[in-house]
Amino acid sequence: MSLTSLINDSIVPEETIVPEETAVGNQISPSKKHLQLIIDRDFSKELPREAVRSYLTKISFESEEKYVNTDIAKETHIVPEKGREFITLIESKPYKPDYFLSLQKWECSVIEVMKDYFIAKLVDLTEPGPDEQAEIPLEEVSPEDLDLIVPGAIFYWNIGYEDESNGQRKRTSIIRFRRLPAWSQSEIKEAQKEAEKFRKSLKWE
């Protein structure tokens, strides 16, 4: 299947397709071109509603049943009219993720950062229990997340089994740092107001 194999070319102009360099199915390795936003295309023609819906029903890893409102178990069996598949897109692997079963899961916050490790407070999300502290070597963290290790930073630590698509099961530890935009001025003001309300409720002098 080629990148631009559109059954109904009159509906989707060729230029609305993302650049070929991004096509994983074409065995082109991921490149820095992914970092470019696609903004300079001519999107003059609107896709028919049913075309959008037919595409929505194509891939879901959970159930063969589909979407109504926010319930993804419903809106079943909405398939494109036979012989009219409006948009055939970049050939791409369907979303077939590896499955991960968490045995233990913590939400953690960084307390102190040392030379080769950092100290974190661990809140057990698997079973309620007292908070714990741990020393975690920096080498446990993905290189890209190292910059995020600062006092107060939140991260999630999961230990469990990962079932790979090739059938292999492996025991895995995953640490992912929280990525949120910086607090806005209005959020800071709101937090200060909340803190003030809380302080007053304690009736401290």
Next chain:
Amino acid sequence: MVQENPKIQGLSIVLIGDFNPKIFQPAWFGMEGLIARKDVEDAEIQIVHPDIVKFNLKWLSFNVTRERLIVETAQEPYYEVMRDLVLGTFKILRHTPIKMMGINHTRHFLMDSEEEWHKFGDKLAPKECWKRILKKPGMRSLTIEDIRPDSFKGYIRVTVAPSVKTHPGVFFQVNDHFETKDPENTIGTDEIISILEHVWDDSSKRGKEIIKTILLENQ
């Protein structure tokens, strides 16, 4: 008997509102620091169009049209990461009108035998009345709706069906549905984002509890 741990599980967040799909590209998420650069580089983009954007990361499937945004993950370590991605996104795009949200907890359980599998279906949906008119009735899907146990507007909907992923198996979904106070006149993301921040833990616990109870009560 059903196996204690789900064979497959997942979580999705569905938002209903007015979106501009073209914004939601891996590169944009990367530039805003909401996903790691490696995620951006490894993203599989399937379509970018003003009406629909769809791409997969290793841990996430992302799908947005003008009316609906869906993020899904099948990897438990990324549940909170996915939530943070939604929170971060709409803290930046805070003028996007969002009026509804669903947090969907899904599980597929493997049963020990087909006999157990049928027994489970028969307990949930007894066949006596159906057998009077149908030859061999079987439960294809069952959905039960409940009012919300909190002060938010919405409902809870539980769906049980034969699993299409594991056989003999059973599929569960708990749809925790929320609406803003005045959906037709909602401006911006503040209300839904605030709901998501506040209900996350309760929703996760409730999803687990509902599924566990239905499983145990009907064995």
